[in-house]
Amino acid sequence: MLRRHLTGRPALWAAVVLALGAIFSSLAVSPASAADPVGSITGFAGKCVDVAGANSANGTPVVLYDCNGTDAQRWTVAGDGTLRALGKCLDVVDRGTANGSKMQLWDCAGGSNQKWVVTAAHDIVNPAANKCLDVTDNNPANGTRLQLWECAGTANQKWSAPTGSGSGGGSGSGFVVSEAQFNQMFPNRNSFYTYNGLVAALSAYPGFARTGSDTVKKQEAAAFLANVNHETGGLKYVVELNTANYSHYCDWGQSFGCPAGQSAYYGRGPIQLSWNYNYKAAGDALGIDLLHNPWLVQNDAAVAWKTGLWFWNTQQGAGWMTPHAAMVNGAGFGQTIRSVNGTVECDGKNPAQVQSRVGSYQWFTQILGVSPGGNLYC
Template sequence: MSRQRLIAFLAALAAIVGLAILVPMSSPASAATCASAWNSSSVYTGGMTASYNNHNWSAKWWTQGETPGAADVWADQGSCTGGTGGTTGGSTCSYPAWAAGHSYVTGDIVRYTNGLNYIATHDNPGYDPTISTWYWSPYSCSGSGGTTGGGTPPPGGFVVSEAQFNQMFPSRNSFYTYSGLTAALSAYPGFATTGSDTVKKQEAAAFLANVSHETGGLVYITEIDKSGNYCAAEPYGCPAGTYSYYGRGPIQLSWNFNYKAAGDSLGVDLLDNPGLVETDPAISWKTGLWYWNTQTGPGTMTPHNAMVNGAGFGETIRSINGSIECNGGNPAQVQSRINAYQSFTAILGVPTGSNLSC
């Protein structure tokens, strides 16, 4: 190679190397943008995302109030930046702090210890906003309510129409009104709104089938034999009287401790006033939904979780009366519940799913 050609070759090589040096190295993938901040009052269903402590999280199934990272229901999707990521999802509005025992009137807005705002939907003597869905609703800066408010039914209405409800209960007592049921739905917004349309209707059918069995087709408001003593030895006692906590309402709420727990959750003093369950249709329906959505009874899961997570109708029976009826205890009673469920799913036009018995 001649000297001139060598010089030209080296010059070209230097130019190529120089250009290579100028090409920027690819930077590591940046963190994802934070999703909307997790809100302890909001209901999340499988696949929904929220950010918490600068991480995005995906809900595995229905959840409300379970902190991402501290509950198995959440799957960590990795770190995130910007967006609305935060720790509680609360707004920055300035409202007075809630005070236990302070009397509030409808329309009062307070800031709770979880960093969220709540508006009083009914006058109350200072009930805790996070356990009362009748007296308080979540409140944002724009004035829009949260997902657990006490005044609005789930978007799109109940999956069971009034005509279908009447078809299911042709001989029902007039106390059990359809409007009372739909008014109660806002207390547990995940009920019959979780999962596919089929799952939503299956859950509604399962709840109403168990209700039908407990009340003889929504005929009985109270149990026939009221002489039983449902006053367990609890520190709060039985202020309404030893024999006052007999079965009432769609799930036949019984025992002083259940009246106490349901009342605390709903923001209504049912321990001192158990009769409200047989005189107020909305409260009566809410006690049934309280048990369905929050109590495992003798089972291992709530009836709500049994239906939305695919465990089947049989597990709802186990959670309601499984210690007496399941495992061969009373197969006729189990079959009665199954028959009602099969009838109601047929009315709603959905399959029953598997695992019907317990």
């Protein structure tokens, strides 16, 4: 697991996340959950997204058709980013990304050509192509094949998809990310990282994702979660994996020493809090004795999320400003990368890791239905 000195000291394992990305991209496809929203996808000319002839065979065209309530039009918006009907997935033929690439039904395989984001603006976007689900030639006739096309905001690209309770944002929590959206961002996360834990942690920093316009609030939430996604391999890991490093994170030069033990201050939580002095600083800020009880960060989801928010809102790290300030003052997502791990990644040192963070941020802003803004790179 990626681990970094939050005070800007040199980081270790600079390439680990690249390996994690490859691992996660090969994971088996998750089954749809009973909690995933199910229903028709309506759009152009008041018609529905339909599997031609209700045929579940691989390669069956996906078309526009009069809404009729049959299983051929019963779509599940799955938490892994797929759209499913008749037990299979909405799929771009031959993994196409060009304008005009056609839609079909195919066995769910986890490929990028089966991943979709249903945005708040009623677009259905394939992030791999950065294009929208589109009715070919604006033709409202039954049987018109659906395709990919550059997103233009036109009527033949607007859809109303089924949503779960609270999927419009916040589920009453006051947070700009709903639980359904959070699940879409992290379909394979460790059960420790609960949405409720994150919401409970927000009280520690009330300015987070609540400052500025609605767009800025959503951009900040997406930026935080994108960095968290990168740091933890999609919220898969709660603690640092390499136990051989654990004894390194005690700085006996600090007056308070390491009262929990030489090997107690390894990386934990969504930003991988490490070193005794960082546990002391975070605990003091949060009113929690993390110096003597660092295990709270791996045992209490709200505490774990609070440590991530502590860094985000109060620490400059390797950068020139806090990540919170970078987002609310318009400096851009790139400056959050610099704060989080700039000594290892920025200024051309590791462009692949920077791109990984940027890609996650772009994906998450699409889920939230906002532009990612400028200055994405560091």
